[in-house]
Amino acid sequence: MSIAVAPAVVLERSVPMAGAVELVLSHPPSAVAVGPGQFFQLAVSAPHTILRRPYSAAWSDPAGGRIGFIFNVVGTGSAWLAARDEGDELDLLGPLGRGFDLEGQRPAICVAGGLGVAVFPGVVQALIARGRNVIVLQGARTAAQLLPASRFPGADVHVATDDGSAGHRGSVVDLFSNLGEGQSGGIDILTCGPTPMLTALIDVAHRQAIPLSDIQVALETPMGCGIGTCLGCAAPRAAGGYFLTCQDGPCVRADRIEWELMTDGFHG
Amino acid sequence: MASMAERPDLKVDLGRGLHLRSPVIVASGTFGYGFDAPQVDRAALGAIVSKGTTLRPHEGNAPIRIAETPSGMLNAIGLQNPGVDHVAHVYAPQWATWDLPVIVNVAGDSVDEYVAVARRLNGVPGVAGLELNISCPNVQSGLQFGVDPVLAAEVTHAVRAVTELPLIVKLTPNVTDIVAVARAVEDAGADAVSAINTYVGMAIDVRRRRPIISRGSGGLSGAAIKPLALHAVWQLAAEVHIPVVGVGGIMTPGDALEFLLAGATAVQLGTVNYVRPQAAAEIHDGIAAYMVQHGLTDMRALPIRSVSVLTHV
Numbered sequence: 001m002s003i004a005v006a007p008a009v010v011l012e013r014s015v016p017m018a019g020a021v022e023l024v025l026s027h028p029p030s031a032v033a034v035g036p037g038q039f040f041q042l043a044v045s046a047p048h049t050i051l052r053r054p055y056s057a058a059w060s061d062p063a064g065g066r067i068g069f070i071f072n073v074v075g076t077g078s079a080w081l082a083a084r085d086e087g088d089e090l091d092l093l094g095p096l097g098r099g100f101d102l103e104g105q106r107p108a109i110c111v112a113g114g115l116g117v118a119v120f121p122g123v124v125q126a127l128i129a130r131g132r133n134v135i136v137l138q139g140a141r142t143a144a145q146l147l148p149a150s151r152f153p154g155a156d157v158h159v160a161t162d163d164g165s166a167g168h169r170g171s172v173v174d175l176f177s178n179l180g181e182g183q184s185g186g187i188d189i190l191t192c193g194p195t196p197m198l199t200a201l202i203d204v205a206h207r208q209a210i211p212l213s214d215i216q217v218a219l220e221t222p223m224g225c226g227i228g229t230c231l232g233c234a235a236p237r238a239a240g241g242y243f244l245t246c247q248d249g250p251c252v253r254a255d256r257i258e259w260e261l262m263t264d265g266f267h268g
Numbered sequence: 269m270a271s272m273a274e275r276p277d278l279k280v281d282l283g284r285g286l287h288l289r290s291p292v293i294v295a296s297g298t299f300g301y302g303f304d305a306p307q308v309d310r311a312a313l314g315a316i317v318s319k320g321t322t323l324r325p326h327e328g329n330a331p332i333r334i335a336e337t338p339s340g341m342l343n344a345i346g347l348q349n350p351g352v353d354h355v356a357h358v359y360a361p362q363w364a365t366w367d368l369p370v371i372v373n374v375a376g377d378s379v380d381e382y383v384a385v386a387r388r389l390n391g392v393p394g395v396a397g398l399e400l401n402i403s404c405p406n407v408q409s410g411l412q413f414g415v416d417p418v419l420a421a422e423v424t425h426a427v428r429a430v431t432e433l434p435l436i437v438k439l440t441p442n443v444t445d446i447v448a449v450a451r452a453v454e455d456a457g458a459d460a461v462s463a464i465n466t467y468v469g470m471a472i473d474v475r476r477r478r479p480i481i482s483r484g485s486g487g488l489s490g491a492a493i494k495p496l497a498l499h500a501v502w503q504l505a506a507e508v509h510i511p512v513v514g515v516g517g518i519m520t521p522g523d524a525l526e527f528l529l530a531g532a533t534a535v536q537l538g539t540v541n542y543v544r545p546q547a548a549a550e551i552h553d554g555i556a557a558y559m560v561q562h563g564l565t566d567m568r569a570l571p572i573r574s575v576s577v578l579t580h581v
Contacts, residue, residue, distance in 0.1 A: 005307055005545055043543065048338040050490045052543055093307070093545070224334050224341065225542035227307075229300040231319075231345045232334035241327040242348070261330070 004028070010088045011066060016151070018144035020115065021082040022070045027062050028092050034060035034067065035099030036123040037218050037251040041226040042069070043091035046080035052093060053077045054223045056192075056250065059122035070118035070147070096226050100216050100251045102126055106188050107133040110155075111176050111201060113193025114140060117147045119218050123190060128154040135179065139172025139197070173200040177208075190251075192218035195262055202259050212255035219252060221245040236261035276559035278552070280314065280534050280567050282511050283459035286397050286434035288314030288369065288534060291567060292524070292552045295515050295536035296320055296373035296399060296438070297345065301359045302366075307545035310368055312552035314534060318355070320375040320401050323384050325351035335471045335480040340492030340517070341539060342469055344483045347375055352385045360394035369396030371436065379426050390431040397433050400424060400458075403440030403465035414440035414465075417452035428457030436513065438462040439500075441493075446500050447507045454508050462513035462536060463500045467493055490539040493517045498526055505531020506573065519547065521554020528555070531571040 006028035016022040034057050041052035058070040073079045084090065100123055108127050110120050117138050127134045134155040140146045143166035149157035159167035160175050168175055172193070189210070191201055198217060205212060224230035226246045234242035235249070236258035243249070243256070280291045296317040299305060328348025335342045349355075355372060363370040372395055376382040382400065389395045402423060403414035413419045424437055437453040439446055441464035450461050466487025471480045479485070497516020504512045514532030518524050519540045527535050540547040564570065 049336065050339055050341060050539065050543060051336050222332055222334055224343070225298075225305075228304045229298060230334065230343070230542055231297075231328060231348050232343060234328060234331050234333055234348070236331070242331070 005091060005093050008067070008090050008092050010084050010086055010090065013085055016070055017140075017147050018142070020070055020072045020118070020145075020147075022058065022068055023081070023084060023090075024066055024068050025090060025092070027060065027065045027067045028094070032062045034062070034095045034122075036060075036102065036126045037097075037099030037119055038095040039097050039226070039250055040069075040092045040094030041096065041223075042081060043093075044077040044080045046076045049077050049080070051077075051224060052226065053081065054096075054226055054246075056119040056218065057095070057122060058118050058120075059125060068121070070115075070121075072115050093226060097246055097250050098248065098252075100190050100218070102130060102132075104188060105130075105132060106186055107135070108188045108190060109135045109137060109176065109179065111172060111189060111191040111193070112136070112138045113172050113191075113197035114145075116191070116193035116197075116218070116220075119192050120190075121147075121151050124152045124155050137172050137175045137179070139175070139193070142166075171197070171200065173197060173204060176201060177204045187214065189215040190218075191215060192220075199259055199262060202254060205254070213253050215254035216251050217254050217257065219245050219250045219257075276556050276565055278314075278556060278559075278567060280511075282397070282434060282436065282513070282533060284397075284434040286315075286369065286371075286459070290314035290552055291528065291532075291534040291555065292548055293317060293371075293513065293534055293536045294541055294548065295538035296401065297343075298538045298541045301355070302363065302368075302370055303359075305541065305545060308541065309546070309549040310366075312549040313368055315369045315371055315396065317371045317399050317536065318359075318373050319349050320347050320373045321349050321352050321355050321385060322347055322375050323352055323381045323388075325349065325354070330482050332480060332482050333486075335486065337469065337471050337488065337490075338492060340469075340488050340490035341542075342471055342481055342486035342488055343466070344481045344486035346483075352388045356388055356392050356395075360389075360392045362394070363396075364394030366394075370394065371397040371399050371434075373399045373401050373438070374427070375401040379423050382423050383426050383430055386427045386433075387430045390433060395433065397436060398427070398431060399436040399438050399462060400427060401438050401465070402453075403438055403442070414449065415443050417448045420449050421452040421456040424453040424456035424458050434459045436460040436462050438465055438515075439504075440465045441496060441500055441516075442468050447503055450504050450508045454510050458510060460511040460513060460533070461504065461508065462515055463504055464493075464497050464516050467496065489517065491517045491519050494519075494523060494526075498530055501527055501532050502530040505571065518551070519544075521551045521558070524551045524555060525558055525570075528567070528570045529572045531573055533567070 329346030494517030514527030
């Protein structure tokens with residue numbers, strides 16, 4: 001796999017759900033094998049910014065020459081990216097990090113909270129292509145902030161909203177808790193979302209005796225370089241010390257994380 | 269066939285036999301131990317400065333370790349490193365096979381620790397020099413050496429006594445008189461100084477009502493500090509007799525040229541390595557092009573010390 005700085009042209013810009021932007025870019029030629037869950041560092045030219053912005057590829061279609069990124073506007077960098085239009089050129093560094101481990105034949109449950117859903121279209125597609133049964137559990141504040149179920153063809157999609165405007169009223173972790181009862185063992189769980197959601201999910205796993213090694217988490221931490229040199233993206237390791245989200249992750253098994261330390265100091 | 273003017277000589281001499289093929293160096297903490305960042309064109313580099321290395325391994329600070337600020341970034345990594353034995357046993361033998369010198373950045377929280385690290389690295393094949401980090405703002409006692417000329421001289425002198433390697437002392441800008449510290453380490457046996465390390469700064473998350481960096485403060489780097497670093501280099505180049513390595517916010521060939529014109533013998537690239545891995549090659553080529561454009565054949569012709577400026581306003 002080759003990691004390179006490569007230009008990519010914006011082919012399409014759309015709003016896949018309320019508050020989010022999806023940019024479809026020309027696929028960087030160096031990135032023929034983007035693993036689901038891997039990320040790119042996107043250069044931004046917004047005034048007074050300096051660092052690249054890390055984004056997981058939402059999906060990747062090297063044969064079709066296209067790659068998609070879904071994100072929301074949280075600051076000047078993402079606002080600049082969201083303002084790109086068809087024909088604009090972006091500078092991508094990647095693919096970086098470790099994606100999800102999709103080996104095996106067990107059923108898979110993808111648990112997505114908020115913008116954490118952005119990583120899953122490609123993940124679900126890859127799981128389905130491997131002939132696996134896939135359940136997608138997606139949570140958002142309102143129905144408008146859900147990525148449509150049509151983005152997960154072949155999967156069994158269930159949703160939860162804080163305001164009850166679609167699906168279960170409450171947390172996506174409630175959905176998981178209900179579904180998980182009686183299923184302990186024999187499932188692979190892939191998750192991405194705010195830290196409070198992740199820690200709630202881990203609590204459920206403990207209660208239902210689901211081994212944490214069956215859970216893979218796509219972590220989001222503040223990130224500098226993305227290539228292991230700045231040591232800025234440290235996350236607490238269960239064995240003590242820290243691992244680097246950019247190199248050891250972003251997708252890591254939940255038993256490798258010190259969850260007590262994840263509750264403090266991390267962006268939700 | 270290219271004439272000399274078209275192929276300027278970019279070699280520089282940092283003293284005690286440390287000759288570099290290029291004035292472009294990657295700064296400590298921004299290039300690991302040289303094994304990552306395959307995107308960077310090694311041919312453009314004169315040297316690599318390693319991550320700050322201590323006697324024993326350090327796990328580093330708890331997250332959050334970095335934050336972006338206007339045109340800059342704060343970091344408080346906490347000297348995460350595998351310790352000098354690992355560096356000497358595992359990394360140095362690989363460096364010995366490279367055609368690119370690796371300078372080990374040495375950190376510690378006592379004179380004894382600096383001396384022990386320097387002693388361990390002396391004579392180790394693959395280690396081309398030492399850069400003494402007396403200015404790391406992230407470990408409390410680290411600051412003290414660099415802010416006091418007497419302490420700075422003491423640690424420099426002690427390390428000088430146990431190593432034959434070229435010795436660069438990296439100065440902190442968090443002082444009232446950086447020239448006084450530079451003179452003191454020159455007198456204590458430093459072969460060169462690098463200026464500057466990061467400025468202490470902070471950022472606060474107003475929504476969560478707490479500092480973004482878990483330690484509260486961090487070291488500020490990036491374009492935001494370039495004019496400050498440049499002024500430090502300008503002052504130092506006029507006042508010390510050893511080479512000054514300019515570092516702080518260099519992002520472009522033009523930035524690097526400013527430092528070289530100000531009197532720096534070489535430059536270090538830091539934060540830009542995170543953003544634009546191709547910057548080292550662009551800066552190398554930009555310096556070469558400038559030399560050609562101005563009919564210069566030797567890096568020593570670049571400084572503009574003779575230009576008169578109003579030094580007091």
